[in-house]
Amino acid sequence: MLFYRLLPLLASTVAVLAARYPSFGTLQTQTSNGVMHVVINNTFSEINVLDYHLAFDLANLLERLQGNGTDSDVHAVVFSSANPKFFIAHVDINLFVTGFESPLPKFDPFNPDILFFDALMWNITTLPQATIAVIEGRARGIGNEFLMACDMRFALSSPNVLLSQTENSVGANPGAGGAMYLSNLIGHGRTFEYVLSATDVNADTAAQIGWVNRVFDTPHELHDYVDNLAARIALFPLPGIAGTKQGVNAISRPPRDVFVRDSQDVIISVTSTAEGQELLDAVLKATNNQSLGAFELDWPTEVVKLYQ
Amino acid sequence: MLFYRLLPLLASTVAVLAARYPSFGTLQTQTSNGVMHVVINNTFSEINVLDYHLAFDLANLLERLQGNGTDSDVHAVVFSSANPKFFIAHVDINLFVTGFESPLPKFDPFNPDILFFDALMWNITTLPQATIAVIEGRARGIGNEFLMACDMRFALSSPNVLLSQTENSVGANPGAGGAMYLSNLIGHGRTFEYVLSATDVNADTAAQIGWVNRVFDTPHELHDYVDNLAARIALFPLPGIAGTKQGVNAISRPPRDVFVRDSQDVIISVTSTAEGQELLDAVLKATNNQSLGAFELDWPTEVVKLYQ
Amino acid sequence: MLFYRLLPLLASTVAVLAARYPSFGTLQTQTSNGVMHVVINNTFSEINVLDYHLAFDLANLLERLQGNGTDSDVHAVVFSSANPKFFIAHVDINLFVTGFESPLPKFDPFNPDILFFDALMWNITTLPQATIAVIEGRARGIGNEFLMACDMRFALSSPNVLLSQTENSVGANPGAGGAMYLSNLIGHGRTFEYVLSATDVNADTAAQIGWVNRVFDTPHELHDYVDNLAARIALFPLPGIAGTKQGVNAISRPPRDVFVRDSQDVIISVTSTAEGQELLDAVLKATNNQSLGAFELDWPTEVVKLYQ
Numbered sequence: 071m072l073f074y075r076l077l078p079l080l081a082s083t084v085a086v087l088a089a090r091y092p093s094f095g096t097l098q099t100q101t102s103n104g105v106m107h108v109v110i111n112n113t114f115s116e117i118n119v120l121d122y123h124l125a126f127d128l129a130n131l132l133e134r135l136q137g138n139g140t141d142s143d144v145h146a147v148v149f150s151s152a153n154p155k156f157f158i159a160h161v162d163i164n165l166f167v168t169g170f171e172s173p174l175p176k177f178d179p180f181n182p183d184i185l186f187f188d189a190l191m192w193n194i195t196t197l198p199q200a201t202i203a204v205i206e207g208r209a210r211g212i213g214n215e216f217l218m219a220c221d222m223r224f225a226l227s228s229p230n231v232l233l234s235q236t237e238n239s240v241g242a243n244p245g246a247g248g249a250m251y252l253s254n255l256i257g258h259g260r261t262f263e264y265v266l267s268a269t270d271v272n273a274d275t276a277a278q279i280g281w282v283n284r285v286f287d288t289p290h291e292l293h294d295y296v297d298n299l300a301a302r303i304a305l306f307p308l309p310g311i312a313g314t315k316q317g318v319n320a321i322s323r324p325p326r327d328v329f330v331r332d333s334q335d336v337i338i339s340v341t342s343t344a345e346g347q348e349l350l351d352a353v354l355k356a357t358n359n360q361s362l363g364a365f366e367l368d369w370p371t372e373v374v375k376l377y378q
Numbered sequence: 379m380l381f382y383r384l385l386p387l388l389a390s391t392v393a394v395l396a397a398r399y400p401s402f403g404t405l406q407t408q409t410s411n412g413v414m415h416v417v418i419n420n421t422f423s424e425i426n427v428l429d430y431h432l433a434f435d436l437a438n439l440l441e442r443l444q445g446n447g448t449d450s451d452v453h454a455v456v457f458s459s460a461n462p463k464f465f466i467a468h469v470d471i472n473l474f475v476t477g478f479e480s481p482l483p484k485f486d487p488f489n490p491d492i493l494f495f496d497a498l499m500w501n502i503t504t505l506p507q508a509t510i511a512v513i514e515g516r517a518r519g520i521g522n523e524f525l526m527a528c529d530m531r532f533a534l535s536s537p538n539v540l541l542s543q544t545e546n547s548v549g550a551n552p553g554a555g556g557a558m559y560l561s562n563l564i565g566h567g568r569t570f571e572y573v574l575s576a577t578d579v580n581a582d583t584a585a586q587i588g589w590v591n592r593v594f595d596t597p598h599e600l601h602d603y604v605d606n607l608a609a610r611i612a613l614f615p616l617p618g619i620a621g622t623k624q625g626v627n628a629i630s631r632p633p634r635d636v637f638v639r640d641s642q643d644v645i646i647s648v649t650s651t652a653e654g655q656e657l658l659d660a661v662l663k664a665t666n667n668q669s670l671g672a673f674e675l676d677w678p679t680e681v682v683k684l685y686q
Numbered sequence: 687m688l689f690y691r692l693l694p695l696l697a698s699t700v701a702v703l704a705a706r707y708p709s710f711g712t713l714q715t716q717t718s719n720g721v722m723h724v725v726i727n728n729t730f731s732e733i734n735v736l737d738y739h740l741a742f743d744l745a746n747l748l749e750r751l752q753g754n755g756t757d758s759d760v761h762a763v764v765f766s767s768a769n770p771k772f773f774i775a776h777v778d779i780n781l782f783v784t785g786f787e788s789p790l791p792k793f794d795p796f797n798p799d800i801l802f803f804d805a806l807m808w809n810i811t812t813l814p815q816a817t818i819a820v821i822e823g824r825a826r827g828i829g830n831e832f833l834m835a836c837d838m839r840f841a842l843s844s845p846n847v848l849l850s851q852t853e854n855s856v857g858a859n860p861g862a863g864g865a866m867y868l869s870n871l872i873g874h875g876r877t878f879e880y881v882l883s884a885t886d887v888n889a890d891t892a893a894q895i896g897w898v899n900r901v902f903d904t905p906h907e908l909h910d911y912v913d914n915l916a917a918r919i920a921l922f923p924l925p926g927i928a929g930t931k932q933g934v935n936a937i938s939r940p941p942r943d944v945f946v947r948d949s950q951d952v953i954i955s956v957t958s959t960a961e962g963q964e965l966l967d968a969v970l971k972a973t974n975n976q977s978l979g980a981f982e983l984d985w986p987t988e989v990v991k992l993y994q
Contacts (some may be wrong), residue, residue: 119801200882221878237567243621250629257563257588257875258630262529265622266508266611279588280873280895305993306854307962309955313859314881315947321866321940322874324629332625339617346615375612546922558937565871565896566938570837573930574816574919587896632937640933647925654923679925685921 087266090133091126098152099131104145104304105297106135106199111152116362118153120175120212121162125190132193140198140312148196148296149220150204151374152206157203159366160211161187163350164359166340187304188211188333194219195323198312200303204296205273205282206289212368215244218251221315222299223282223351226292231273233281239268239373240339240349245333248323255280270370352376398441406460407439412453412612413605413651414443414507424670426461428520429470430482433498437486440501448506448620453612455505456604457528458512463538465511467674468519468641469495471658472667474648495520496641499554502527503631506620508611512604513581513590514597518544518585518677523552526559529623531590534600539581541589547576547681548657550648553641557634563588578678660684706749715747715983720761720920721913722751722815727768732978734769736828738790741806745794748809756814756928761920763813764912765836766820771772773819775982776827777803779966780975782956803828804949807862810835811939814928816919820912821889821898822905826852826985829890830859834867837931838915839898842908847889849897855884855989856965858956861949866940871896886986893945968992 098109108131108137112124120128135144151157164170165187178189194216196199205218205225214233217223225231235244243249244265253261256279264271277285286292303311324332340346354373357365365372381536406417416439420432422635426565434625459465472478473495486497492522502524504510511525513533522541525531533539543552543560551557552573564587572579585593611619632640664680665673673680714725724747728740751760767773780786781803794805810817810832819833821841832850833839841847851860851868859865860881868875872895880887893901902908918925942950956962970990973981983987 120917159488200878221882238618238622241615241618243618243625247625249622249626251874253562253626253630254869255875258559258626259530259563259588259591261626261630262508262623263591263607265626266529266614266619267607268614269610280875283875283879299879299883302885302990303854305990306882307857307959307965309959310854310857310859311882313951313955314854314865315878317859317863317944317951318865318869318874318877318881320948322869322877322942326935328625328628332628335621335625339621343615343617349615374610374613399781475688490905544839546919546926546930549923549926551926551933555933557930557934561870561934561938566840566867566934567871567896567899569934569938570816570931571899571915573934574922574927575915576922577918633906636933640936643929647929651923658922682918 088132091129094123094127096124097131101144103301104143105300106147106283108147108149109152110149110158115159115360117360117366118151118156118207118213119162119189119360120187120216121165122172124158125174125187128190130351130374132190132197135197135199136193140308142198142308144325145306145308145311146200146300148200148202148204148300149216151207153207155362155367156196156207156213157205157209158213158216159208159360160213160236160370162360163354166337167350167354168347172211183270183330185245185333185337188246188329190216192217192326192329195315195319198308198315200311200315202296202300202302204292205231205233206292208232208367210234210270211244212246212248215246215248217282218248219246224292225273225276225282225285226289227273227285227287229272231276232270233276234267234268234270234370234375236268236369238266239370240340240353241346243332243335245335245337247324247329247332250328250332251322252281254322268370268373349376397438399438401438402435404432405435405439409452411609412451413608414452414455416455416457417460418457418466423467423668425467425668425674426459426464426515426521427467427470427668428495428524429473430480432466432651433482433495436498440498440505443505443507444501448616450506450616452507453614453619454510454608455506456510456512456608457524459515461515463670463675463681464515464521465513465517466521466524467516467668468521468544470668471662475658476649476655491638493553493641493645496554496637499523499527500637503627506623508608508619508623510604510608512600513539513541514600516540516675517656518542518551518578520554520556523554523556525590526556527554532600532604533581533584533590533593534597535581535593535595536578539584540578541584542576542578542678543573544576544677544681546574547678548648548661549651549654551640551643553643553645555632555637555640558636558640559630560589562630566579576678576681627643657684707745707746710739710743712740713743713747717760719917720759721916723761724761724763724765725768726765726774731775731976733775733976733982734767734772734823734829735775735778735794735976736803736832738788740774741790741803742805748806750814750983751813751815756924758814758924760815761812761922761924761927762816762818762916764818764916765832767823767825771978771983772823772829774826774829774832775822775976776829776852778976779970782953783966783970784957784963799946801861801949801953807831807835808942808945813922813933814931816916816927816931818912818916820908821847821849822908824848824983825836826850826886827860828862828864831864832863833898834864835862837861840908840912841889841892841901842905843889843897843901845888847879847892848886848934849892849900850884850886850986851881852884852985852989854882855986856956856969857959857962859948859951860928861951861953863940863945863948866937866944866948868897870938884989933935965992
C-alpha cells in the first residue's frame with residue numbers, strides 16, 4: 071500500500087480562475103497529484119463561523135472545481151480546519167437577525183430557488199471530485215451540514231470533536247438537508263434523538279454509529295489515512311468518480327425539491343416567530359457575538375440556560 | 379445535565395377534548411412541563427393486544443395531540459406499557475377472521491384510503507410532537523410497527539424484550555410500513571433476515587444493529603435517560619420539532635402511496651387465501667384466543683408447530 | 687430451534703422448464719422442502735467469471751423461478767460457489783472491449799431498456815422467493831452486485847472473502863445499482879470510501895458495518911445457520927414472502943429509472959473513452975485474460991500498478 075506515496079509529490083498550484091465574488095483569503099488551497107487540500111481558516115472569526123467572508127470564498131472555490139467538469143486536474147478534495155477547536159462552528163447567526171444587512175445575495179445564482187448558504191452545501195454534493203472532510207474540531211449547525219455534504223468524513227478522537235445540529239435549540243429545524251443526510255447514515259431513530267435534542271455526538275460514538283466513516287487516535291494517523299485514501303482515489307479517472315457520485319447521490323441525497331422545502335422552512339420557522347428572534351438575540355448576547363467562550367465550546371449545555 | 383431536573387415538576391393533566399370515539403381507559407396519560415407520558419394498559423387483554431378498545435383510545439389521543447398543531451402545550455410524548463411482559467403483543471387477530479364483527483370503521487376518516495389500524499400508525503408519524511417508545515416487553519407485528527412509527531426507541535435489556543414482524547409466519551406481509559421503516563434503521567439485508575423468518579430480536583442485538591436507539595441494564599437507567607431526553611426536547615419550541623420531523627420523514631418514511639399499497643396488501647394476502655384463514659384460526663386456537671401462554675410468550679418457536 | 691431439521695429431507699429435483707437459452711451447466715441446483723441450493727461453478731473460468739455461459743444459465747434459472755409466480759414450490763434460494771477462492775470474480779471484461787463478439791443479446795427481452803447483465807441482477811430482486819448468498823470467496827464488481835441483489839448475505843471469516851466494487855479503478859462507475867444498494871446497507875459515507883477507492887472489505891468488517899448480515903468462523907457454522915434460516919423461511923407461504931419483498935424493495939431498492947440510468951452510464955463511461963479502453967486492455971493483459979493469479983487474487987493492490 072506504499073506505492074502511491076512514491077508518486078512525485080511536486081506541489082502545483084491550480085490556476086485561479088477569475089473569481090465571481092470578492093476574495094477574503096479564508097480558504098488556503100494546495101494541489102498536488104490530483105488532490106486539493108483546502109484548509110478552512112476564517113480569520114474574521116475566532117470560531118470559524120461560516121459568515122459572508124467564508125461563504126464568498128467557498129462559492130469561488132466550488133465554481134473553480136465545478137468549472138471544468140470531468141476535465142479537472144483535481145480528482146479529490148480534502149477539507150480541514152486551521153482552527154484547533156472548530157471545524158466550522160455554525161452559520162453567522164446575525165444573518166438571521168432582522169435588520170442585519172448582508173452583502174450576500176439571498177439566492178444562489180446557479181440555483182435561484184435555493185438560499186445562498188444552503189446552495190453552497192448542495193453545490194458541494196454536485197462536485198465531480200471526491201470530497202473528504204477531516205474533522206479535528208467542533209462542527210455544529212451548518213458545520214455538520216458541511217460534513218454531510220462531503221462524500222466522506224474522518225474524525226480525530228478528541229474532546230474538541232463535537233458534532234450536532236443545534237437548530238432545534240433555537241426553535242428552528244436544520245436546513246440544507248443536514249438531518250436528512252444523517253438519517254441515511256445513522257437511521258431516523260438516532261437522527262431524531264440527536265437533532266431534536268440538539269445534543270453533541272463525540273468522535274468515537276460518531277464512528278460507532280456511522281455518523282463519520284472512521285475515528286483515529288492521533289492527528290498523524292488521521293491525516294495519513296486520509297492522504298493515502300485521497301491519493302488512491304485521485305489515481306482513477308474523474309468520469310468514473312463523478313458517475314459513481316451521481317448514482318449514489320440519486321438514492322441517498324435528499325431529492326432536490328425536498329431539500330429546497332426543508333431549507334426554506336428553516337428561515338421561515340426562525341424568522342417568522344417572535345420566540346425565534348428572541349432566542350437568536352439571546353444567543354448572540356450570551357456568546358458575545360459568537361466569541362470564543364463557554365457557550366460556543368459547550369453549546370448543548372449552555373443553550374438550555376436561555377430557557378431558565 | 380441536571381438543569382432540567384430542577385424545572386418545576388408540578389403535574390398538570392391536559393384538558394381532555396370531546397372524544398370522537400367511545401373511551402375505554404386503556405391509555406393512562408399524565409402531562410407535565412411539556413412531556414406527556416402515555417402508559418398502554420389494555421385491561422381487556424392479558425397481553426396488551428391492539429384491539430378495538432385500544433385502537434379507539436389511541437385514535438382519540440392522537441386527535442387530541444394533533445388538534446392544536448404547533449400550539450400544543452405538549453412537545454414530547456413518551457409511550458410505555460403497564461404490562462410487564464408485553465409492550466403491545468400484536469393486533470387482535472380476530473379482526474382478520476372472516477365473520478368477526480368489529481365496531482371499528484374500516485378506514486380512517488382522516489385518511490379515507492388507509493385502513494383504520496394502519497392509519498393509527500401513520501398518524502403517529504405526523505404528530506408535531508417528538509415521540510419516544512420505552513420498551514420493557516414484547517412488541518410483535520403491529521406492536522413493532524407502533525415502535526417504528528415513533529421517532530425514537532429505547533429498550534431494557536431483558537428477556538421480555540422481544541421484537542419482530544410475525545406476519546410472514548401466518549402468510550402475510552407486515553403492514554403499516556413496519557418492514558419499510560426497519561430497512562432505514564438496519565438496512566434491507568437484516569430486515570429481510572428478521573422479517574422473512576419472523577424471528578425475534580432481543581434488546582441488546584436490537585441496539586447493536588440500530589433497531590432501537592439504545593439499550594439499558596435497569597429500568598431506572600432506561601426511564602432516567604428517556605425522562606431527561608424528553609424534558610430537554612420539550613424545552614425547545616414546537617415549530618422546530620415539527621419542522622425537523624417533516625424533513626427527516628420526507629426522506630426516511632415510506633412514501634404515502636407506497637405505505638397505502640403495502641398496508642392493503644397485508645389484508646388481501648391474509649384474507650383472500652384459504653391457507654391464510656387456516657393459519658389465523660390455528661393461531662387463535664393455539665393461543666386460546668390470545669391468552670397469556672407459551673405461544674404468545676415465544677411466538678417464533680411455537681408458530682412453526684402449526685406447519686408440522 | 688431443531689424442529690425444522692426434523693422435516694423430511696427427501697431431495698426432489700424441480701422439473702426443468704424448456705430453457706430459453708443454451709445451457710452450459712455452470713449452475714448446479716438441488717431442491718428439497720422448498721429450498722433450492724444453487725452452486726455457481728463456471729467451468730469455463732478459473733475464477734468464476736460472470737461470462738456469457740454463466741449469464742445464460744442464470745437467465746434460465748431466474749426464468750424458471752419466476753415462472754410460476756407465487757405458486758412455485760421453491761420458497762427460498764441459497765446461492766453459493768464451488769470455487770474456493772471466488773464467489774464471482776467479476777464480469778467478463780472482454781464484453782466491454784471494442785471488437786469482442788458476444789452471443790449475448792445486448793438487452794434483456796423482459797426489460798428491453800436494461801442491458802442484459804444488469805437485467806440479470808434486477809431480475810434477482812424481483813423473484814418471489816427469498817434469496818440468500820453464502821460467501822466463501824471473492825466477489826468484486828458484478829460479483830458484489832450479485833450479492834447486493836440477493837435479499838441476505840452471510841460470509842465466512844476467511845482471507846478469501848474480499849468484496850468490492852472495482853469499477854472505479856478502471857474508470858467506470860458500478861452498474862446494476864451496486865453502490866446504490868450498498869448505501870442502504872452501510873450509508874453513503876462508507877459506500878463512497880470503498881467504491882471510489884475500489885478497495886476490498888473483508889468479511890469481519892463487512893459484518894460489522896452491515897455490508898453482510900453476519901459472519902461465521904467456520905464453513906460448518908455458516909452453512910448450518912443459512913440452512914436453518916432458509917428451511918424456516920420456506921415453511922411460510924410464498925405470497926407473504928413475495929409481498930414482504932415488494933414492500934421493502936419499494937423503499938430500499940434503487941427506483942427502476944435510476945437503476946437504468948446508472949447501468950447505462952457504466953457502459954458509456956467505460957467504452958466511450960480511450961482511457962477506459964486502455965485500462966481494460968491493460969487489465970486483460972495483466973491478468974492473462976482473467977486467469978488465476980496475483981492480480982485477480984489481490985486486485986486492489988495490483989490495479990494501481992497500471993497507473994505507474
